[in-house]
Amino acid sequence: MTEKENNTEKLILDAAKNVFLRKGLDGARMQEIADEAGINKALLHYYFRSKDKLFETIFQEAFKQFLPRVSDLIVSDKPIFEKIWGFVETYIDMLMANPHVPIFILSELNHNPDRLINIFQGFGIQPQFFAAQIQKEIDAGVIRPVNPRHLIVNMLAMCVFPFVGRPIIKGILFQNDDVQYQVFLQERKTEITLFIINALKVE
């Protein structure tokens, strides 16, 4: 009973995540989700009233994965460059494990920005903390003066973009060679970190 319930629900959620992440809300078909879960359409509606409700569940789950969980890293007393390295490494590792999450989240948010409203409770995103530390380091003369907001966007951009632009980068720069592309993503962890450090450090 509860065994079976949870099991089926998990099957559905896994299948739904796969299909929604590949096709998006509009492109996904309930039939395809049912097939991938090894059940029939009616069961989908039994567990999740509607396609929208099922999607909402998947979206929330994916959104959590899209936001790097680095709050304890940020509030730690490590030096700034170590934090940056930690951020980039953690985030890219997570993205490599969930490569379709970024384009999914960003695409759906662009099609329906209102989703952000229903999601901003209980997340505790505080870029201000990081921005404040950056400003402190600038004032102390540890790093070159930069606009903290631009630095944050630059970090995010360099980490996330290879996943959002995967087909184009892989196609143009690597002739669609998957192995080369995986290597490239691995390299980026040190490459991005060094790039940022060089941009920030005072001579």
Add this chain to the structure above:
Amino acid sequence: MTEKENNTEKLILDAAKNVFLRKGLDGARMQEIADEAGINKALLHYYFRSKDKLFETIFQEAFKQFLPRVSDLIVSDKPIFEKIWGFVETYIDMLMANPHVPIFILSELNHNPDRLINIFQGFGIQPQFFAAQIQKEIDAGVIRPVNPRHLIVNMLAMCVFPFVGRPIIKGILFQNDDVQYQVFLQERKTEITLFIINALKVE
């Protein structure tokens, strides 16, 4: 006749571009395109046989806009930092004029990467040229040693990401204030250029 033809065709293309860019292929409705063009559905099929054909036309057009047209800049004999400034400024200006193009292209490519195959003739994308120049400058000791591919991706990422991630950045960093966000985008032209220059220049 030809006057009216071209006029109606233009109306359709403009409407289709708006709707497809906002909603994507799967989310767009022929009815909505017809309404926005001020005509009826049947005419859409008269001018473009099917939804897919109409979409293909829009996609190709948008894809051209997504690729920065900077070949003459790249092959010029300007110094490397000037080229980088030129690239960033040109590209961001173009993206600000067409802010929905990046997420549209990248989202559709992720949903159907095969589109890249039908599009790679007559584009003459040669990142190798730029990569070669970067390598030359490194060998000459003008800039710090970096992997040219990573540098190119970093440049693209920092330019494009604010448009792909617009809802999230605008929401979290600017409390959805449109004016502040436009200012932020303008700032990025110098901010990105300086960031790259600092990361590259030898002491």
Add this chain to the structure above:
DNA sequence: GTCTATATTGTGATAGAC
């Protein structure tokens, strides 16, 4: 070229047996 009306298929959702 442009319209109205309609055919046809696809898709989310429900009814009801087991």
Add this chain to the structure above:
DNA sequence: GTCTATCACAATATAGAC
């Protein structure tokens, strides 16, 4: 809880008058 059968409607596409 799970299934089959079916409803109701949405959406692409076409026929045919003007």
